[in-house]
Amino acid sequence: MIKGMIFDADGTLLDSMPIWDDLGARYLKELHIEAEPGLSEILFCMSLEESAAYMKRTYGLSQTEEEIRRGVLAKLEDFYVNEVQAKPGVDEFLRTLHERQVPMMIATSSSRHHIEEAMRRLCFLDYFAGIITCEEVGAGKSRPDIYLKCAEAMGLDPEEVCVVEDVIHAVRTANAAGFPTAGVYDAASAEDTEDMKKECSIWLYDFTDYGDFCRWAFLV
Numbered sequence: 548m549i550k551g552m553i554f555d556a557d558g559t560l561l562d563s564m565p566i567w568d569d570l571g572a573r574y575l576k577e578l579h580i581e582a583e584p585g586l587s588e589i590l591f592c593m594s595l596e597e598s599a600a601y602m603k604r605t606y607g608l609s610q611t612e613e614e615i616r617r618g619v620l621a622k623l624e625d626f627y628v629n630e631v632q633a634k635p636g637v638d639e640f641l642r643t644l645h646e647r648q649v650p651m652m653i654a655t656s657s658s659r660h661h662i663e664e665a666m667r668r669l670c671f672l673d674y675f676a677g678i679i680t681c682e683e684v685g686a687g688k689s690r691p692d693i694y695l696k697c698a699e700a701m702g703l704d705p706e707e708v709c710v711v712e713d714v715i716h717a718v719r720t721a722n723a724a725g726f727p728t729a730g731v732y733d734a735a736s737a738e739d740t741e742d743m744k745k746e747c748s749i750w751l752y753d754f755t756d757y758g759d760f761c762r763w764a765f766l767v
Contacts, residue, residue: 599612
């Protein structure tokens with residue numbers, strides 16, 4: 548039986564992945580500049596510093612690369628603080644777990660500030676015992692450090708804690724560390740859906756499937 552939960556944030560609890568597709572375009576729009584078709588694909592594999600250099604060079608921006616970097620980050624912060632929404636069914640799903648007194652943690656690759664602000668605005672923050680970031684543990688989700696740290700914070704062993712993720716590499720990492728896993732569909736990783744279904748202990752199209760989840764997790 549599951550005794551604790553670890554949730555990813557972006558693409559799992561939050562419908563936030565689209566921001567990465569138009570972050571550069573949002574910044575340029577503020578400068579009254581129309582982005583070229585396919586800008587998101589061009590910037591996808593670049594660091595923020597490389598993206599700033601590309602936009603300055605390509606669009607002849609008068610801002611310094613550091614000013615562009617800060618401007619892009621400001622658009623990202625505004626999105627999390629004021630705009631990002633929860634994915635379908637998240638509120639009821641979290642409330643159900645909270646009523647069952649199941650401890651919950653967030654394990655995120657994003658900024659603590661961004662996730663805390665989004666969760667506070669959506670009135671989810673009090674559901675969670677804590678948030679741990681990849682930056683804080685010094686490793687991304689190709690290593691299990693963040694999940695193990697979350698389990699430790701709840702005083703539980705990996706086999707007692709379900710990790711909920713939307714991407715296949717994170718699911719595989721959690722599985723290898725002994726965690727049961729729940730996969731959640733997100734359009735940004737739709738091409739991995741069939742592999743997710745095979746790898747996860749349980750697959751949820753979205754969080755309105757909380758009844759199926761509870762029957763699996765709590766044997767009810």
